Amino acid sequence: MPVESVFPRLEALLPHVQKPIQYVGGELNSTVKPWDSCDVRWALMYPDAYEVGLPNQGVMILYEVLNEREGVLAERTYSVWPDLEALMREHRVPQFTVDAHRPVGAFDVLGVSFSTELGYTNLLTTLDLAGIPMETADRTEEHPVVLAGGHAAFNPEPIADFIDCAVIGDGEQAVLEITGIIRAWKAEGRPGGRDELLFRLAKTGSVYVPKFYDVEYLPDGRISRVVPNRSGVPWRVAKHTVMDLDEWPYPKQPLVPLAETVHERMSVEIFRGCTRGCRFCQAGMITRPVRERSITGIGDMVEKGLKATGFEEVGLLSLSSADHSEIGDVAKGLADRYEEDKIGLSLPSTRVDAFNIDLANELTRNGRRSGLTFAPEGGSERIRKVINKMVSEEDLIRTVATAYGNGWRQVKLYFMCGLPTETDEDVLQIADMATKVIAKGREVSGKNDIRCTVSIGGFVPKPHTPFQWAPQLSSEDTDARLEKLRERIRGDKKYGRSIGFRYHDGKPGIVEGLLSRGDRRVGAVIRAVYEDGGRFDGWREHFSYDRWMSCAEKTLPGFGVDVDWYTTRERAYEEVLPWDHLDSGLDKDWLWEDWQDALDETEVEDCRWTPCFDCGVCPQMDTHIQIGPTGKKLLPLTVVK
Amino acid sequence: MQRIRLRYTKRGRLRFTSHRDFQRAFERALRRSEVPMAYSAGFTPHPKVSYANAAPTGTGSEAEFLEIALTEPRDPASLRESLDASMPDGLDIVEAVEARTSGLADRLTASVWELRLDGVGLPEARQAVAAFLAAETVEVERRTKNGLRTFDARAAVVRLEALDGAFEGAADRPGLGACAILRLVVRHSTPAVRPDDVLSGLRATADLAPPVPAAVTRLAQGLLNEETGTVTDPLAPDREAVTAAPPTAAGLTAATGGSPARGGVPEGSA
The missing domain is CATH 3.30.70.580 (Pseudouridine synthase I, catalytic domain, N-terminal subdomain)
Structure with a gap:
């Protein structure tokens, strides 16, 4: 039976809300399929505002992968702003998809992509608006399966009560496997109800169903073990890895919104994974091994994507884009192809390396050379060894000299504060570095109006990284250290005015830290914050540190733990971590050795160019490094006019 | 070019x-x-x-x-x-x-608007229109980027009339039956008088308060013929x-x- 669109009821509310266009749908390249023509129906959600969620590559890829399949439909839903939320509650309009405005509660699956833990309260808002019981225990066959994915899902324990299952790793093949299982279960007449469906998913070993695992605790609050509570459920759940990106050229038809969004460009993921080995970087650890898209695969996606969208900019995405084995030919080939068409090329996430200036020059042949961004991450040579960010000050100065010498007028430098073993001195050296950058820049450019901006945020230790055992710096200490750095920069008479300083205070990092390394007991805090009105925690104007702390004080002492216990406490080798039963492929002993190497200031090379250092991922996941060069070039496009 | x-x-x-x-x-x-x-x-x-x-x-x-x-x-x-x-x-x-x-742009001096007021009866709409047109000035407020602004919504209105918008078979759908349609010709001026300003004016002069938001459509834009009160293409x-x-x-x-x-x-x- 078809479900009715809620649009007529929503429409009456739209004149009263900000930016109504974001709730209207109808984006170019969006898909609406007849409800009854499909037997498996997915609602895909990015738990943030439309303007942030729409450009999300993960959601866009799965939306297309699913909709291409016969008998399967996927629609999108995003968090509604509080102004519309209030009206929806008043007029009893449920959470809806923007594609056909169908109620989310009518779908088989609600798949939520968590790039960050700060979307957890928005999940609860959505469940409530959708009429889906907040906790998995209270749901019946009538309700969608609530599925979490994205990087934060590598430790889904804080939301274990609110989701039915989680998938870790790449989603392309996983969603199709899950679709098959749901289809079969429905076709058989839903035997065994919801539990049977979840059991069939859990049995695969690659879908995590929290309720099939019991967590046991020690008297001191630490976890003693996590154990399956029903036979047939595996002890550990493995991540998914897509091999051969050329076989998955998605998105082929990127969505083009009418509303303004944070990224308005045609994005092509040029490779997945990173083995640079930066010890703070969760993305680099959990997405191994490196799998490159070929130069011809990239050229093809750009060509088709631009035709399908009319975008004016192409973004070549990855965790460290200049590391693609043929990036020089990719950049030159694309710049040649699109020079006449006023298509801008951008290469986010580049390293400190003079080669990158050549690339940047290539990408801005006709355009303005305004700003280049580098991420040394640590201010001192010593701390960069701790985090395995192998950049020497010499490299950096040489790189920026080339940049300013080539007409670039501003260099942005990204850093972190609160890294393990860090002292005030490590952070104050950031000021020295910025000073040297300006001095060198004035020298090579012969100009005084060049600028250097220092941008710095608090470090949050993440699961599945060598720093998963590390103590997080308290927000007070973070703020004090940043204040000293600010004074040092401001106090510099000669260079201080050429150095911009941007920083984030330490408070949001503490909440992020609580949620990142939290366990199931943290769920009570999330729920209390939601019930107290917490929404959109990634937004400064909505985030309330005080609310989080007061809710934590009300809920955590009952378990004998507190916020510091989750954040500033260092963990020992023996401790069972809440995410140990989720297998990212990384060998826990290797992570521990890497943590010890960090404390000894010992660096580790990249396995793409040196022998394997046994992180464990390839053998554990039966995967391997896939990199070029292919030796191919991008040929000019035939002009059809 | x-x-x-x-x-x-x-x-x-x-x-x-x-x-x-x-x-x-x-x-x-x-x-x-x-x-x-x-x-x-x-x-x-x-x-x-x-x-x-x-x-x-x-x-x-x-x-x-x-x-x-x-x-x-x-x-x-x-x-x-x-x-x-x-x-x-x-x-x-x-x-x-x-x-x-x-x-x-010089030939875009006025607009013709249609305002569909579901749930508002024709006599009520006519009465409000008459009161609006009879007024010398109608002060309305609008929230702008620079705060609340007060201005006259009457002078820019060249024509305003109420028509019956109820459709056939409306009797079978209670609550949807009554519908007045306002036809509005408004001169482009500074500050611009928008249809919702005229609605505010109708509320101010005759307490007209549509139960659902008005559906507003610009039907035409062009050079105003002052004598006939129409606009040309x-x-x-x-x-x-x-x-x-x-x-x-x-x-x-x-x-x-x-x-x-x-x-x-x-x-x-x-």
Whole structure:
């Protein structure tokens, strides 16, 4: 039976809300399929505002992968702003998809992509608006399966009560496997109800169903073990890895919104994974091994994507884009192809390396050379060894000299504060570095109006990284250290005015830290914050540190733990971590050795160019490094006019 | 350089498109349909598009106008067709004429609006209209970026009448039956008097409070005929000029003489 669109009821509310266009749908390249023509129906959600969620590559890829399949439909839903939320509650309009405005509660699956833990309260808002019981225990066959994915899902324990299952790793093949299982279960007449469906998913070993695992605790609050509570459920759940990106050229038809969004460009993921080995970087650890898209695969996606969208900019995405084995030919080939068409090329996430200036020059042949961004991450040579960010000050100065010498007028430098073993001195050296950058820049450019901006945020230790055992710096200490750095920069008479300083205070990092390394007991805090009105925690104007702390004080002492216990406490080798039963492929002993190497200031090379250092991922996941060069070039496009 | 003037619509749910949203969508459509656009000079060249007098977000329109500048001449009819195919349904490109005259913006001096008031009976609407028209001035308030602003909504109103909008079979659908339609002709002035300002005025003078938000559509925009209180088609002079002198190579050159229409939005800065 078809479900009715809620649009007529929503429409009456739209004149009263900000930016109504974001709730209207109808984006170019969006898909609406007849409800009854499909037997498996997915609602895909990015738990943030439309303007942030729409450009999300993960959601866009799965939306297309699913909709291409016969008998399967996927629609999108995003968090509604509080102004519309209030009206929806008043007029009893449920959470809806923007594609056909169908109620989310009518779908088989609600798949939520968590790039960050700060979307957890928005999940609860959505469940409530959708009429889906907040906790998995209270749901019946009538309700969608609530599925979490994205990087934060590598430790889904804080939301274990609110989701039915989680998938870790790449989603392309996983969603199709899950679709098959749901289809079969429905076709058989839903035997065994919801539990049977979840059991069939859990049995695969690659879908995590929290309720099939019991967590046991020690008297001191630490976890003693996590154990399956029903036979047939595996002890550990493995991540998914897509091999051969050329076989998955998605998105082929990127969505083009009418509303303004944070990224308005045609994005092509040029490779997945990173083995640079930066010890703070969760993305680099959990997405191994490196799998490159070929130069011809990239050229093809750009060509088709631009035709399908009319975008004016192409973004070549990855965790460290200049590391693609043929990036020089990719950049030159694309710049040649699109020079006449006023298509801008951008290469986010580049390293400190003079080669990158050549690339940047290539990408801005006709355009303005305004700003280049580098991420040394640590201010001192010593701390960069701790985090395995192998950049020497010499490299950096040489790189920026080339940049300013080539007409670039501003260099942005990204850093972190609160890294393990860090002292005030490590952070104050950031000021020295910025000073040297300006001095060198004035020298090579012969100009005084060049600028250097220092941008710095608090470090949050993440699961599945060598720093998963590390103590997080308290927000007070973070703020004090940043204040000293600010004074040092401001106090510099000669260079201080050429150095911009941007920083984030330490408070949001503490909440992020609580949620990142939290366990199931943290769920009570999330729920209390939601019930107290917490929404959109990634937004400064909505985030309330005080609310989080007061809710934590009300809920955590009952378990004998507190916020510091989750954040500033260092963990020992023996401790069972809440995410140990989720297998990212990384060998826990290797992570521990890497943590010890960090404390000894010992660096580790990249396995793409040196022998394997046994992180464990390839053998554990039966995967391997896939990199070029292919030796191919991008040929000019035939002009059809 | 050839200049082409377009009339476009904001229909259905896409009436919630803001003007900025429309601009981005339109400029992408120009790329997808490979229109040979002229670009502004400078570091970040922008396609030369002049927009005139856009309808507010949330109101529908059958009569929005813009002008584009091309580096090579194109047939307006086929250009319209391919642009329309590249735009989402609801943002429809409905008319295209080659610009042969100057000052399109000068010919947009008034708008005709339709305001559909579901749940409001015709006698009630008529009474409110009469009270509004009888008033010398009608002070209304509007929240702007610079705070609450008070101004007169009466002087700019050239005509205002109430019609019966109830449709047949309405008796079977209780609650939906009553529907008044206001037809409004309003002069473009500063500050601009918008349909919702007139609604505020009706509330102020006659306590008219529609139970659901009014569905507002701009039906026409053009040069106001003060005597009849109607507006004339602003593209008519261009169309007549084309009929009088069909395009030739020389004609195309001659057509590039005038300045682009003065719109509300500048063409990207140099």
